[in-house]
Every structure is written in structure tokens, then in C-alpha cells.
Amino acid sequence: MTLTPLDWIIIVVYLIGCLAAGLWMRKFVRGVQDFAVAGREMDVNLGIASLAATELGLVTIMYTAQLGYDKGFAGAMIGVIMAFAIWLVGKTGFVIGPLRTAGVMTIPELFEKRFSKRVRWLAGLFVVLGGLLNMGIFLRLGGEFLVYATGLPPSWLEWVMTALLGLVLVYTALGGMLSVLVTDYLQFLVMGIGIVVTSVLVILHVGWGNLFDGMNAAWAAATAPGAQAGTAAHPFNPFHPSSFGWGYLAWQLVFQVAVATTWQTQISRVLAARDADTARRMYRRTSFYFVGRFLLPGLWGAAAFVWFSQHGGLPANLDSLTAMPHYLSLVLPAGIIGVVVAAMLAAEMSTDSGYMLTWATVIYNDLVTPCLRRPLSSRGELVLTRGLVIGIAVFLLFYGLWYELPGNAWDYLAVTGNIYLASVFTLLVAGLYWPRANATGAVAALVLGAIGPIVFLLLGHQYSIAPEIAGASSFSLAAVGMVVGSLATRARPPAATSAPAAPASRVPPAPSSLSPS
Amino acid sequence: MNAFVIFWSVLIFASIAWYGFLVFYVGIKAGREIREMTKTLAKKE
Numbered sequence: 001m002t003l004t005p006l007d008w009i010i011i012v013v014y015l016i017g018c019l020a021a022g023l024w025m026r027k028f029v030r031g032v033q034d035f036a037v038a039g040r041e042m043d044v045n046l047g048i049a050s051l052a053a054t055e056l057g058l059v060t061i062m063y064t065a066q067l068g069y070d071k072g073f074a075g076a077m078i079g080v081i082m083a084f085a086i087w088l089v090g091k092t093g094f095v096i097g098p099l100r101t102a103g104v105m106t107i108p109e110l111f112e113k114r115f116s117k118r119v120r121w122l123a124g125l126f127v128v129l130g131g132l133l134n135m136g137i138f139l140r141l142g143g144e145f146l147v148y149a150t151g152l153p154p155s156w157l158e159w160v161m162t163a164l165l166g167l168v169l170v171y172t173a174l175g176g177m178l179s180v181l182v183t184d185y186l187q188f189l190v191m192g193i194g195i196v197v198t199s200v201l202v203i204l205h206v207g208w209g210n211l212f213d214g215m216n217a218a219w220a221a222a223t224a225p226g227a228q229a230g231t232a233a234h235p236f237n238p239f240h241p242s243s244f245g246w247g248y249l250a251w252q253l254v255f256q257v258a259v260a261t262t263w264q265t266q267i268s269r270v271l272a273a274r275d276a277d278t279a280r281r282m283y284r285r286t287s288f289y290f291v292g293r294f295l296l297p298g299l300w301g302a303a304a305f306v307w308f309s310q311h312g313g314l315p316a317n318l319d320s321l322t323a324m325p326h327y328l329s330l331v332l333p334a335g336i337i338g339v340v341v342a343a344m345l346a347a348e349m350s351t352d353s354g355y356m357l358t359w360a361t362v363i364y365n366d367l368v369t370p371c372l373r374r375p376l377s378s379r380g381e382l383v384l385t386r387g388l389v390i391g392i393a394v395f396l397l398f399y400g401l402w403y404e405l406p407g408n409a410w411d412y413l414a415v416t417g418n419i420y421l422a423s424v425f426t427l428l429v430a431g432l433y434w435p436r437a438n439a440t441g442a443v444a445a446l447v448l449g450a451i452g453p454i455v456f457l458l459l460g461h462q463y464s465i466a467p468e469i470a471g472a473s474s475f476s477l478a479a480v481g482m483v484v485g486s487l488a489t490r491a492r493p494p495a496a497t498s499a500p501a502a503p504a505s506r507v508p509p510a511p512s513s514l515s516p517s
Numbered sequence: 518m519n520a521f522v523i524f525w526s527v528l529i530f531a532s533i534a535w536y537g538f539l540v541f542y543v544g545i546k547a548g549r550e551i552r553e554m555t556k557t558l559a560k561k562e
Binding site: 025028030034038039041042043044045046048049052073074076080178181182185188189192193195196199200212236237288289291292295296299 | 521522525528529531532533535536537539540542543544546547548550551553554555557558559561
């Protein structure tokens, strides 16, 4: 066991603080609007803290460290592209501006206004399917970090995961987005301190010059005459064929713009913002955070690679995913490791709470509500949404326990997210900016866009399908579906586009620009 | 190779500095915003 009593005290104080803050916000929840989008009272700095905390989970730290271990600093190029994409979307207001102005609670809700009720329901299904599969591995990866970093027995992993999820569940199910925002704020602070302290200690431990020399030496050995080809990636140049290469990075640029405009957990912060301008400022000011999101854990992973390669190689019970937490357990002194574990718990908790709430809101708002004959009471809406949060937590627990990753963690996350990203991104862009787009094109885009990622998930391992091929094909198929479907059929007049309006949507009417043309 | 080494070195130290800065800056500003938000929500009750 690596933890001392001082470390445990730090961790317990942090957990109690989070729980208390989350429960305190419960008293402000009066209806589903407060629960799902915090009454749209979130200002820009709280938005920055919440967005950064939610999108930097323990799972993120694990897979970005794995990229650092496998690909060196070049692995962080995805973070640079992500930061650029978020800044660009914030600067131009592309998609997020009109989306926030529409006053919806979820993206699929917009599709009912623009296309039809059926498109809303189908899009909601894809959003939930992709989102839940994506989130399914969060707990296991988070649990692995905690087990390896703290020296807990591996058999405790399931219990650690269950206890952590139970804690998050209590305040998320009771306080919704209001609790999530306040706990995200605390978690952002603890996480920021932990990441800065860990990065400085890692650099001091491995040595700045030694870090570069070690990666260079490994690359030189891998490319020396007689060495087995394809065993190492260029540690600094992401465009090198042994690293990501141009094709993968080009796909990532499209993918990250789609994430910034479509990923429901990010968009839920846009929709909780006071107005479109606040949302855009939040994006611009958070963008550079996403460089560090990949680069700093990548630094820890690269340092683990160099350290193990200079000290007899990676132990047999470790791999590229678990090397970093084990390395940190060797580097961090007593007292500091308590702060870092609290920071990593913060990362895990903020992501779990944000994701559970987001997907529960989509299920409630876009899958259940459109099927109801009569609107639920305000209390009924809250009970239903809270029940959905609990249901998602149970799913996470069981899926997270038995699913085995088909490749590396990053590829799994990118491909499962792509199940809906490509198609919903196409629907959003076409719906907002192409007057000719219609419901037939939307359905075709949804179905065709999901084919690539689902084929990868089912057959990718067997037939060695590259993730960028699966991803790029889903974007192309979705676009083809939208264009061909819309051009081949005429848009129906608004009165005929849907069955009676969904009950209890409790949102302002869409601006006229969103009406089918 | 050297250009990439400089590029990543600058980004690493800038990221550490940025994270450290945000902890204080956003910590203070967002703390005030939470106070304002709870006041507004309390008035709505």
C-alpha cells in the first residue's frame, strides 16, 4: 500500500467536501430545467471549470498517458488539434451559436423542430447508444489507475469502482446539473493542483534532458539496421508514418470539429450558458486547456516509458496502459500522492457525473417524452430523470466490469463516439445551414453514419480495419445519405412533419430560421 | 527533429503555467459566479 494516513485524510476530506457541496445544491432544484441545464444560469468562468473538469476524466488521463507511452510527445498532437477545433468553433460560433439561441435542452430536440419527431427519436437513440458505449469503459480504466497508483490489491478494483460511482450517483441524482456544476468547480481546482504538482515532480524525477535522450535512444534503436520494423513510433513527429501520419490527423481535424459542435456533454454546457455569447467565450477560453489535457498525462506516460526502459524494462504484470500509474506510485512522495489521488478521483467523479446526467437527460427528453400521451407532472419528470441516472449507473457498473477493449483505449473511445458524431454532426450542419435538408435525408444520414463505427466494433479486430477508415467512412456515408436523401425527396410542409408536439418540452419556440423551408 | 523538440517543450511548460494560472483565476471568478447563481436561484423560489 502506497498511501499513508495523511494521504487518506486528504482523500476523505475531499470526498466529504464534494458530497456536501453536491447535496447542498439539491435545494435549488425545482424542475427538470434546473435539473438538466441548471436553470440556464451558468456564467462563463463556471462554464470553463465545468467543461474542463467534465472533459478531463481519469479515463482521459489513462488513454492520453498510454498515447504518451506508445507514441511519445507526438501522441499529444490530437490535443493540439482538439484545442484548435474548440477555439475555432468558439471564435466563429459555428453550430453552437444557433444551437444555444434555439433554446433546446438537447441536440435531438432541435431535430424535431427542424426535421420531424421521428428524426428526433432516432437521433436520440444513436446519441444514447454511442454515448453509453463510449462511457462504458470509464470506470474500469479509472479503477485501474487507482489500484496501480495506490498499491491497492487488484481484487479491490470492482469495489473501488462501485463505491466511487455510488458517491457520484448520490449527488448527481439529487441535484442534477446544479450539483454537477458546483462539484465540477471543486474538482477543477483539486485536479488542476494535482496535475501541475505531478507534472513538475515527474520532470524533476526523470530529468528534462534525460527524457528527450531516452525517447531518442529508443527511436534510434528501433530504426537501426537489423531492428524489427514497426515496433516504435517517432516520439516527436506526429506526421511521420510510424506515428499518426497525415491521414489520421486529417480525420482527427474533422472529428474534433464534430466533437466540439456535437458531443452532448460539451453541448450541455453550451445549453446551460446564459446566452450564445457566453457559450462562445467559454469555448475560446477553455481551448488551450485541451492541449494540456493530452500533453501533461502524455508527459507522465513518456516519462514512465523512459524510466522503465532504463531500469530493466516494463514488469510483466504491466502494459502501456498501467505503466503510468505504477510509475507515479514510485515517484510521488507521501502526502503528495494523497493530493494526486484526490485529483484523479476528482477527474473521475466530474466526468462520471456530467456524463450520467447528460445521457439521462437525452433519454428523458428525446426517447421517453415524445412517446408519452400526456405530459408528466413536474415531480414526475424529476423522478423519471433521477431514475434514469440510477439506471445508467447500474449499466456502467456491469458493462465496465466485463467489456474487454478491442484495441487501445483512445481508438475505442473515438469509434464508439463516432456512432453518433458523424451522423448527428451532419444533421446539425445541414439542418442549420442547408435549407434543402429534410427528414428523409436526416434518417439516411443517421443510419449510414452509424454503419462504419458499428462494423469496426464488431469486426474491426478480426479484419484489421483502421480506426481512421471506420471514422472517415462514417462521415462520408452520413454526408452522402443527407445529400441524396434530401435531393431525392421533397420536404414536407411543417404541419405534416410530425405527430402532435412532444408534451412537456418546456422550451421556448424555435427561431423561424430553424423551421423547415 | 529540433523544431519538434522546441515545439513540445514550449507547449509543455505553457500548459503547466496555464493550468496553474487557471486554478487561481477561474477559482476566484467561478466562486463568485456560484454565489451569484445561488442568489438568483433562491430568488426564483
